[in-house]
Amino acid sequence: MSPEPLVETVALSKEFPLPRTVTETFHRRPARAVHAVDSVSLALQPGETLGLIGESGSGKTTFGWLLSRLHDATSGEIRFDGQEIGRLTGAALRAWRRNVQVVFQDPVGSLDPRLKVWEIVAEPIRVQEKLRGGSSPSRGEMRARVQATLPQVGLPPDCLDQYAHEFSGGGRQRISLARAFSVDPRLIVLDEPTSALDVSVQAQILNRLVDLQRARGLAYLLITHNVAAVRFAADRVAVMYLGQVVEVGDVRAVLDAPVHPYTKALIAALPRTDPSRRHARYRITGDIPTLIDPKPGCRFAPRCPFAKEPCRLADPPLRPAPGASGHLVACVRAEEVGAIPPSALLESAEAPPTGVEPAVAAPGRPGSSVS
Amino acid sequence: MGRSLEDLAIFVGKRLLQLLPVLFGVIVLAFLITHVAAIDPCPRWYPKAGHATIMHCEAQFSRPVPVQFYDYFTQLLSGNWGTSQSGDPVLPHILAGVPATLELVLASLFLMIVIGIPLGVLGAAYAGRWADHLVRIFYLSGWATPTFVGAILVVYYLAPTLGLPTSGVYSAAPPFPERTHMSVVDALLAGNLPYTVDALKHLVLPAAVLAFINMGIATRMTRASMLEVLPLDFVRAARMKGLSNFVVLYKHALRNALITTTTVLGVTAGGLLAGTVVIEEIFQWPGIGAYAYVSLGATGVPNFDGAIAVVVVFALGVVLANLVADILYGILDPRVEWR
Ligand SMILES: Nc1ncnc2c1ncn2[C@@H]1O[C@H](COP(=O)(O)OP(=O)(O)O)[C@@H](O)[C@H]1O
Ligand code: SF4
Ligand SMILES: [Mg+2]
Numbered sequence A: 001m002s003p004e005p006l007v008e009t010v011a012l013s014k015e016f017p018l019p020r021t022v023t024e025t026f027h028r029r030p031a032r033a034v035h036a037v038d039s040v041s042l043a044l045q046p047g048e049t050l051g052l053i054g055e056s057g058s059g060k061t062t063f064g065w066l067l068s069r070l071h072d073a074t075s076g077e078i079r080f081d082g083q084e085i086g087r088l089t090g091a092a093l094r095a096w097r098r099n100v101q102v103v104f105q106d107p108v109g110s111l112d113p114r115l116k117v118w119e120i121v122a123e124p125i126r127v128q129e130k131l132r133g134g135s136s137p138s139r140g141e142m143r144a145r146v147q148a149t150l151p152q153v154g155l156p157p158d159c160l161d162q163y164a165h166e167f168s169g170g171g172r173q174r175i176s177l178a179r180a181f182s183v184d185p186r187l188i189v190l191d192e193p194t195s196a197l198d199v200s201v202q203a204q205i206l207n208r209l210v211d212l213q214r215a216r217g218l219a220y221l222l223i224t225h226n227v228a229a230v231r232f233a234a235d236r237v238a239v240m241y242l243g244q245v246v247e248v249g250d251v252r253a254v255l256d257a258p259v260h261p262y263t264k265a266l267i268a269a270l271p272r273t274d275p276s277r278r279h280a281r282y283r284i285t286g287d288i289p290t291l292i293d294p295k296p297g298c299r300f301a302p303r304c305p306f307a308k309e310p311c312r313l314a315d316p317p318l319r320p321a322p323g324a325s326g327h328l329v330a331c332v333r334a335e336e337v338g339a340i341p342p343s344a345l346l347e348s349a350e351a352p353p354t355g356v357e358p359a360v361a362a363p364g365r366p367g368s369s370v371s
Numbered sequence B: 001m002g003r004s005l006e007d008l009a010i011f012v013g014k015r016l017l018q019l020l021p022v023l024f025g026v027i028v029l030a031f032l033i034t035h036v037a038a039i040d041p042c043p044r045w046y047p048k049a050g051h052a053t054i055m056h057c058e059a060q061f062s063r064p065v066p067v068q069f070y071d072y073f074t075q076l077l078s079g080n081w082g083t084s085q086s087g088d089p090v091l092p093h094i095l096a097g098v099p100a101t102l103e104l105v106l107a108s109l110f111l112m113i114v115i116g117i118p119l120g121v122l123g124a125a126y127a128g129r130w131a132d133h134l135v136r137i138f139y140l141s142g143w144a145t146p147t148f149v150g151a152i153l154v155v156y157y158l159a160p161t162l163g164l165p166t167s168g169v170y171s172a173a174p175p176f177p178e179r180t181h182m183s184v185v186d187a188l189l190a191g192n193l194p195y196t197v198d199a200l201k202h203l204v205l206p207a208a209v210l211a212f213i214n215m216g217i218a219t220r221m222t223r224a225s226m227l228e229v230l231p232l233d234f235v236r237a238a239r240m241k242g243l244s245n246f247v248v249l250y251k252h253a254l255r256n257a258l259i260t261t262t263t264v265l266g267v268t269a270g271g272l273l274a275g276t277v278v279i280e281e282i283f284q285w286p287g288i289g290a291y292a293y294v295s296l297g298a299t300g301v302p303n304f305d306g307a308i309a310v311v312v313v314f315a316l317g318v319v320l321a322n323l324v325a326d327i328l329y330g331i332l333d334p335r336v337e338w339r
Helices: A022-026 A060-067 A090-099 A117-131 A139-153 A169-181 A199-216 A227-233 A251-256 A261-268 A342-350 B005-037 B041-045 B051-061 B065-078 B090-125 B130-144 B147-162 B183-189 B193-229 B233-240 B245-282 B288-295 B304-332
Strands: A007-017 A033-040 A049-053 A075-080 A100-103 A187-191 A219-223 A236-241 A244-250
Touching: A007 A060, A033 A060, A033 A244, A049 A060, A049 A227, A060 A100, A060 A187, A060 A219, A090 A100, A090 A117, A100 A169, A100 B233, A117 A139, A117 A169, A139 A169, A139 A199, A169 A199, A199 A227, A219 A227, A227 A251, A236 A251, A236 A261, A244 A251, A244 A261, A261 A342, B005 B065, B005 B304, B041 B051, B090 B130, B090 B183, B090 B193, B090 B245, B090 B288, B090 B304, B130 B193, B147 B193, B147 B245, B183 B193, B193 B245, B233 B245, B245 B288, B245 B304, B288 B304
Parallel strands: A049 A219, A049 A236, A100 A187, A187 A219
Antiparallel strands: A007 A033, A007 A075, A236 A244
8 A cells, every 4th residue: 555545534433413312311311323434444545446335324425425524524534635634614624625526326416406517517616716716717718618528528518508407317427527527626436426327328437437537547436336336447445334344455355355254245145147046145144233322343243144252342453354465354253254255155045054044134235225 | 398588488478378267267256256245235335325326236236147247347347447435436546556565565575585585594504403493483473473463563662662654655745756656666766865765664664564474484485495405415516616505505505495485485475465454554555455454344434346446456466476476486497398
């Protein structure tokens, strides 16, 4: 890992307090909280794409919004270019925003229905120019600038005066991309940018993203359910489970030789091309997990077929996985279970040889659930 | 398909055409209520009149209903809107009263917009917190106030404190012709600054009472539609551009929330007319509200023709307000095709 990451989080956490119940108020107990992001430490290098996968509700969006300062962290640090930005406020925060942009998941809700395409793309430029004390470019100049950028995201240059509702889902996401790229950010948080689109359009958008990254050298945080998209576009990938990162490393290492039992489950649950296994699913047992004031210990323990006493004592720290360098995993039994291939888990569910019970709950199947 | 100027003309034209059957229906209703539904109308409407008048009236009412309506309708179209019992023609009162009432209604709409809408945004931005509760208390107390109580309290307690007049449109008869019958506009047209200020002083209290009572509509609608808009991602995207929270709230989010609020306010403008009846009488505002009050016999002899005329004009006001709301909605929301 290069010594100077673009963004680095240190034990970053976000809790959403629940409304206090009557008994809590009566006994003056503190309100309980949803621990959406729980002590996450991740780093992104300049120009790299970090994939972020995990089932719905595991805190991926919340993490992305913490990075882009749409949420304020409950605790922990965010360093951007070595500078702590978690406590930036006012004009300093607003000027900093040009560094990080977000492409949202919902192509309909993410564009202002009352703005024309050129206004959507031009406004970030105008606002940032103003914040830097520069003179605001004229209307004609701005239109010309926007017109020049539209083909880069695959939009026709003559759609300046159209409204978002006149576009298909793919067209709208392209407008979102144009808006995100307009201020030349160093990082774009892509929150399931293609999950609402047709498969053919998904591929086009991903290709655009990769091309733009090559041309401009910016970094992506690619939040997705789509493991194929991660393989295609990401350099490294982090796996989140119940607010925590359980495994992170190079895409090949994590996806082809997952060490953490949850990652194995995720990979095993991928739809198969092999017809005999198409309907096979990795099955896991245990309680439906909760994010509300979780107990210490591995979050996956209630559903993990390898769980043992030490797993429940304390949160397993992220530590180097056996073998590959830069591959981190948060599992106390990594050395013992690391070599077991995901497919072995799959078969074990069909004919349990190691005492793994047939299951009730399946983990989120990548590509099938929407958060 | 589209939103060119030509499309807009067709859009407005179509709605104006659709208005005609509605208006006709309203006139039929007003006619039926006054001519057919009333039991033994003649002694009621002409309580002090002599035998001959009553006989004449009853002869009129005993004709077949369609004939009565035909007469009524043609008279209405020809501009013969009847007279009061003392022979005072109705139409001039209506023509002078409508602009005066319009001025009052527009002034109170203005107050509802500049006070009620920002309060709605505040309520949404601090939903469930104390600012939200204060806002709610404010508009609910307006809603809960009967018009006459609010008006009387203002006349007796607030007006003396503020030193504001509570009666009429000017302090003294104006030296210029009242061309439009809108006090502020007339004074401005005459270039008479002292009279403009005087007219505004007379306008502010009745408009404020009318606005206070109806404030809840603007505030509640704004709050509700803001709460629908605020969770949408484009609001977050606006924040990501580097805009301040104030601009994000009051420009990007509110601009979208206003689409609904405008429509509701347009419809409310018709409803404000109801409030003018009591308010104009208490503040001696020379509009159709006060004329309605007098015509219904509240202060003496009722005026049959005047009462019908007021019903028709109020109905017209409500229908037109709806039309304006409809057109504004089409203009504000780019997703609406104008044809
Ligand atoms: N604004 C919020 N208030 C309360 N709870 C929230 C809020 N945003 C997210 N959460 C909760 O945090 C958890 C993580 O959500 P999210 O980050 O959206 O997950 P993901 O993007 O991985 O599906 C969920 O349980 C969600 O209900
Ligand atoms: S720490 Fe224990 S419970 Fe958690 S994943 Fe590893 S083996 Fe399973
Ligand atoms: Mg999400």
